[in-house]
Amino acid sequence: QVQIVESGGGLVQSGGSLRLSCAASGSIFSGNTIGWYRQTPGKRRDFVATITSGGSTNYADSVKGRFTISRDNAKNTVYLQMNSLQPEDTDVYYCGVQIAPFIYWGQGTQVTVSS
DSSP: OOOEEEEOOEEEETTOOEEEEEEEOHHHHTTOEEEEEEEOTTSOEEEEEEEOTTOOEEEOTTTTTTEEEEEETTTTEEEEEEOSOOGGGOEEEEEEEEETTEEEEOOOEEEEEEO
16 A cells, blocks of 8 residues: 655745655655655646655756755655745645656645745
């Protein structure tokens, strides 16, 4: 059974930081690329960052230098450290586990940045 649970969202002032966590069941965590995406209701879901099973990372241009993705394989958890948050970072953030040809999604966690 696929279980993906995000946590760590909340309300923060502009310039602040948050750390999101994505806990996935062991059967889907190991060996797969896991990413963070974000979406405003009514709009498309956009790529934020991914990390491979070997630890290689990729970031959207809009978050490079501010966000850091990491994974703890012992805990089956991926993190997204978000620094220097801006109001335009306000969105629902989703964790996605890539098991080709599909991406399995969590329920999302709301991040709101006030100006």
